[in-house]
Amino acid sequence: MAEDVVQYPLEWEADVVLRDGGVAHLRPIQPEDAEAIVRFHERQSDESIYLRFFAPIRQLSERDLRRFTNVDHDDRVALVATHRGEIIGVGRYDKITPTDAEVAFNVSDRHQGKGIGSVLLEHLAAIGREEGLTSFSAEVLPQNGKMLKVFADAGYSVSRRIEDGVVQVHFDIEPTEKSEEVRLAREHRAESLSIARLLAPRTIALVGASREEGRVGHVLLRHLRDGGFTGDLYAVNPHADDILGVPTVDRLGAIEGPVDLVVIAVPAEKVLDVVDECAAADVHALVIVSAGFAESREKAGLKLERQVLRRARDSGMRIVGPTSFGLVNTSPEVSMNASFAPSMPGRGHFGLFSQSGPLGIAVLESAHRRGLGLSSFASVGNRLDVSGNDLMQFWMDDPATHAVGLYLESMGNPRKFSRIARRLALAKPVVVIKPGISRYGAPPGHRVRDTEVAPEAFAAMLGQAGAIHVENIHQMFDVAQVLIHQPESSGSRVAIVANSAQLAQLAAETSVSWGLDIVGNPTSVPPDSELDAFLRAVGEATHRPDVDAVFLCFAPPVEPVTEETLDALRSAVAGSDKTCVATVIGSYGVSGGLAHRAPTGGGAGETVDPARELPFYTTPEDAARALAAATRYAAWRRRDKGTLLPRQGVDRAAADALIEPILAQCPEGRDLTEDEVWRLLAAYGIDLWSRLPALTEDEAVDAARTLGYPVVLKSTSPLVRAQSVLTGVRIDLQDDAAVRAAFRSLSQALAPFDADHFVVQRMALQGVSTVVACSEDRLFGPVVRFSLAGISTDVLGDIGYRIPPLTDVDVTDLIGSIKGARLLDGYRGAPAVNRRALADIIGRVSMLGDDFSEIASIELNPVVVHPGGVQVLGATATIAKRAKRKDAGRRTLT
Structure with a gap:
């Protein structure tokens, strides 16, 4: 029978974070699930059974069981949610017409309230759209308020009517602005809670605790103890009664009560057994500091890593690592130093994320040296599970975190990163270090796809998200000092006050090179003037209504700078609402940062970064670059972010009807003919000549x-x-x-x-010839390109990039991002072209690429834009088998 040979859709499998922060696994149902379905059904209450089947069916018949578990993954689709190997939820749809399907759900009584029904609906809707469905229908008993709420809260426009005592529900499954808001909000809440439990555990157990000094298990235990962890701490070691005064148990199961976090410091070959023990103890999260996994480049290490991930996910656990440098939470309510940092970092408002252990050390040392306090820190090593995306979700809600720094050695899900970073950056600045984006830039052990995109595309993605892109740790902390300790910049107008004409000139030239506007002439007091004269000039600058920021440049005339001098500079700007930065040179006493405020020791109880502090820099170049970055970020926050592009004139079904038969005949894909390209573009409202x-x-x-x-x-x-x-x-x-x-x-x-x-x-009418294109990248998904046609693209590489989905502002920014954009506004007497018509074409191409991962590439060349509109004179397109995107419109851990 055909149902016995249907291909299992592996791409529908997903790990998802539930409302309580736990993890469940979603996958298509299989005939082998029959026994598990019987157990699931037997555990359900009479009420749940009646609400699902409209009858008191305590026992499933063989016929029903076969029908439930044997589906074709086309006209009949069913997903199960599992936890610890048991089915805890079932969602399914059966096609009624080619575009409509009846949907139904059944969630375990013991797991209701965790959002399982909402997750199943979200995934079924995404699958349905891929299979050509446009709407779902459902029959629900009026007393089934929970299921009616699932539909009502999903964000779709739901219609209801009562017929024969049953509520008939119907809604379109095409994403709406509201449904997307609901989906992203649910994802955010779940992932934020998951990390909150990770960073604020009530009970920590260290497996691999050692009595021998210098051993990893001894070092970590000492750091946890000395850091003053406020919860319950246990050392797991079957051969020791006491280690560093910390209660010792021989196994995790001997600990009474739940264990929130387990730090694993055993050899790699023993980690899998520890993971199984953690699963049996219902542990929430693991920090694996052990090495010897995929980073070793050995097949055995990669296999072991995959086994660890699968067993942890199946048991609902999150993983930090392997090869993690650890976690830090400086909150006095937690005071957790589960890391290799020898002392607890000072408490502050900067959240830090690093993938590399050695670079984690460098990051923490740099923050300590500058006196920049941290709220929390995470090093994820191989990034097997928990990633920077997860931490950003947490920091979005964390009141202790005012700014975020990310050192990214690789990126597993750029599309998800982009949308989370954008939401976070609207409230808190995000500073990103990313050395490289090619496969050569990903260290061993990092699960990352190859990418073909240009570095400019990555930079454009960060710009879209409002993230601040810097080149190294030094620059990251330079910028962070301004963002955390100074008022947000209200503009780019800068007043320079110096006690050296040469220093003032250098500061002005550097500021201009970074896009800042100098107000008037830099104020320069004579080098041999009293400090009071310099401070008066600073005070006058801070009170000028035409000034947004003040740049202090001070060179001690003879003696080294004293703490009293620095305090005087701080006091001079302390009451100002202007953004202020300072360069103090010629002194051994100032090495950059917050100047002399770095603590000599540790202690989570010590706050080292007061709410307002004057950041000091050793060179004008560093100060100007940091000020310019903070100014651009403030400008991004103030500007209109636009709205998602309207879909008028878009017929997705027509495009799908063209693509699917082609892939049925040529599964690997092919170039489209001219007629096929014309039809594809016509489906999205683009007229190809x-x-x-x-x-x-x-x-x-x-x-x-x-x-x-x-x-x-x-x-x-x-x-x-x-x-x-x-x-x-x-x-x-x-x-x-x-x-x-x-x-x-x-x-x-x-x-x-x-x-x-x-x-x-x-x-065609005379105008400017341009190129509009979109290609599917294995890592980034769809990438939209815009350029002028000809040499500026082919030789000079003057190309703009953006990552869909795009807003109208994104499209406008893309057009203006290329150097040749001046030609569009009229050049040497030529009339300005119709930018709005050009933006419409770019928007439609971006929606086409975003809707269909099967479109490997599409290029409109030339697109002649003139004062009256646009004319698309040529186009090519290539279709390939559907790409599995990392961020495919449904919640999933990747």
Whole structure:
């Protein structure tokens, strides 16, 4: 039978975080689930059974059991949610028509209230859209308030009517602005809670605790103890009665009550057994500091890592690591130093994330040296599970965190990163260090896909999200000092006050190079003036209404800078609402940072960064760069973020009807024909101009008469594209004679290069030729490109990038991001073009690429934009088998 040979859709499997912060596994149902379904059904209450089946069916028949567990994953789709190997929820749909399906859910009584029904609905809707469905229907008893609430709260426009005592529910499953808000809000709450439990555990157990000094298990236990952890701490070691005064048990099961966090410091080959023991003890999260996994480049290490992840996820546990440097929470209510940091970092408002252990050390040392306090810190090593995305979700809600720093050695899910960072950056600044984005930039052990995107695309993604991109740790803390300790910049107008003309000039030139505007002339008091004269000049600058920021530059005339001098500089700006930075040079006493405020010891109870502090820098270049970054971020926060692009004139079903048969015939995909490209673009409201092939003069003339004069004759060979020497086009041909002459001329010139393949097209209005394109990247998903046609793209690389989904502001920014954008506004007397029409084309291409991962690439070239609108004169597209995106419109841990 056909149902016995259906292909299991592995891509539908997903791990999801539930409302309580735990983890469940979603997967398609299988015939082998029959016994598990029987157990699930037997555990359900009479009420739950009646609400699901409208009858008191205590025992499932063999016929029903077979029907439930044997589906074709097409007309009939069913997903199960599992926890610790047991089914805790079932969701299914059965097609009623080619575009509508009846949907139903059943959630375990013991696991209700965790959002399982909402997750199942979300995943079924995403699958349904991929399979061509546009709506769901359901029959619900009026007393089943929980299920009615699942539909009502999903964000769709739900219609209801009562028929024969049953509520008939119907709604479209195309995402709406509200449904997307609901989905992202639920994802945020769940993942934030999951990390909150990780960073604020009530009970910690260290497996691998050692009595021997210098051993990893001894060092970590000492740091946890000395850090003053406020919860219950246990050392797990079957061969010791006492270690460092910490209560010792021989196994996790001997600990009374729940264990929130287990730190694992045993050899890699023993980790799997510890994970199983943690699962049996219902542990919430693990920190694995052990090495010897995928980073070893050995197949055995990679296999072991995958086994650890699967067993942990199946048991609902989160993982930090392997090869983690550890976790820190400086809150006095927690005071957790579960890391290799020898002392607890000072308490402050900067949340830090690092993937690398060694770089984690460098990050913490740099923060300590500058006196910059931390709220929390996480090092995730191989990033097997918990990632920077998870931490950002937590920091979004954490009142102790005012700014976030991320050192990213690799990126597993850029699309999810982009949308989370964007939401976070609206409230708190996000500073990102990312050395490289190619496969060469990912360290061993990091699960990351190869990418073909240019570095500029990654930078554009950060810009879209409002993140501040810096090059190194030094720059990250330079910027953080301004963001955390100074008022948000209200503009780019800067007043410079210096006690050296040369220093003032250097500060001004550097500031201008970073896009800041100098107000008037830099104020320079004589180097031998009293400090009071300098401070008076600073005070005057802070009170100027035409100034947004004040840049202090101080060089001690003779003696080294004293703490009294620094305090005087702080006091001079303390009451100002301006953003202030200072450069103090020529002194051994100031090494940058918050100057002399770094603590000499540790202690979570010691706050080292007061709410207002003047950041000091050793060079004007560092100060100007940091101030400029903070200014740009403030400007991004103030500006309109736009709205998602409207979908008027978009027929997704028509595009799907074109793509699916092609992939059915050619599973690996192929280039589309001109007619197919025309139909694909037409489905998204893009009018591609017709062009007719011409192999002979007579065919060229016939084509011209069909299209109507004037026409263009051009070669289709890529050899002549953007050539300044070898010309492949003749324009403004007004009659038959002109077409014949052009054909003979081009044939003679191009035949030696096998480039004499021609098409005839109507003559476009004079304008600016541009290129609009979108390609599917294995890591980033769809990437939209915009550029001018010709040399500026092919040779100079003047290309703008954005990652969908785009807002109207994103499209406007993309157009203005290229250096050649000046040509669009009128250049040397030419009229300005219609940017709105160009933006509409870009938006439609972005929606097409975002909707279909099967579109490997699509390029509109040229798109001629003129004062009256746009004309799409050429286009190519390639279809490939559907790519499994990391962020596919449904909640999942990746």
